[in-house]
Amino acid sequence: MRKSITICLLLLPATLIQLWIMFTGIFSSIEQSLGYIPTAGLTEISRDYYRELLADPTFWRSLLFSLYTALFSSGLSVGLGLGLAGLMAANFPARFSAQQWFKLPIIVPHLVAVFLIMVTLGNAGLVDRLLHFAWGPGVRLPNLTMDPWGLGIILTYIWKSAPYAAFILYTFLRNTDPRLIATARNLGASPWRAFWHVLVPLLKPALGGCFILIFAYNFTAFEVPFLIGPTYPKALPVLAYTYFLNPDSEARAYAMAINSLLLLFSLFPIWFFQRCWQNESKEGS
């Protein structure tokens, strides 16, 4: 009995703060998306805002654009991160400190990362100049700002998240039993086969967890697509924000309708993460 009181008291402060903000945020978003905004003189509950939003091609283009940039950036980040982690483990098995380099992009905020990517990988950036120096004229890198394909967004996210994924996966790799690989190699597996058929299945929960965390962030984050993304289609959070800033009170209802849909959509990453995690603890025990 005393134990459960202790547990409750320990959990109480964090739970109360988080529950309050989350509940108010979600409730108020839904309320306003249904047209109940008394401060703006709207008191009539209706589904019209959703109906009009879902009939608007701008919304669907934005949704697809956000999904596309988030999927590509998180998929490529995890793939590259896995490759990096694997190669690090194979080449520098004893040098644990080497992975510290992967922490570097963590201290760089997204708004600075956007600028870094522009001057490095963009048109007339460092790599563009290096390519020109090495191969002469003919090869030019594209301009990354306002690019309708969202290359700048994807590259910025990869630069931020691939090292992070590598860092996490490398830590997991170091904690797996090296004898498993040795056994596979003894039985005649090539390094590649041992990696793909022994290590990757072991890492599956970590890979899934990494992927969904990066995906969820990239799908709903505002700064990067706002700074470097195209004006059409806008990423979904940027579209919501544009409506939010619009002084027209009905625009606010549209913003809240987008927010409510984003919140509804986030049930998927939460479910997915939960599943990866369950597998991990099952295999752990």
Next chain:
Amino acid sequence: MKFWSKAFLVLALALLALPFAGLLLWSLAGEWPWPQLVPATVSFRGWTAFAAMAEKFLEAIVTSGLLSSAVTLLCLLVSLPAARALAYYQFAGKRLIEIFFISPLLAPVMSIAMGVHMQFIRLGLADTLPGVMLIHLFSCLPYGILILRDALLAVGSQWEDQAKVLGASRWQAARYIVLPLLAPGLVAASVMVFIVSFSEYILTFIIGGGKIVTFSLLIFPYLQGGDRNISSVLSIIFLLVILLWILVLELLARRYTGQGRFFHL
């Protein structure tokens, strides 16, 4: 095979480090016509522009630094008990509460902030420092709780129990046993939470309404505007402030525990 794997690693590390070289070059570049590899002339234009507006920027840096430090402290105070419950106790619904604590990392925090904004107006929290601190705290809590939970799991509760068995008071056990053992975790959590809060732009803007001017808020239009000299200088200052915070925490932790190098940066 061996060659290619090394080459890939070197390329990856180069792409990791190259942007920082670009940052330094652009902060000091005068004329830099395409396709030259290095700037043609050196200029301190970005730095003098910063010096001319130094007062405005310093004010924002101080605001940001204090705000994020306060958020970090609050976050650790709230996270530590929760992390303790998750690390050392078994109870029904533990998995559910863990998912609940992680969920802000998987949900659109910006959408929640836009919704909360209306309630904050009613409560008088919109456009105020406490309001901004609350929303920062909300977005930082998962980092605090997860990092401290892992740190507590790594330490284990046995040392604390041992100290108590040997007659140490609750406070003595906390001060002389738990704190030094937990120092690396506390430093890691403080660094992460500070970075998240210090880098935050959109939540500060939505809840602060432009009245609370943090460093991120102030440099945002410059990074958007495209003057590469000034953008580079501001980015460098931003990174320096974060590095300074990491250094201070390391030194503090070293003073209290007699060991150092926790964040390794």
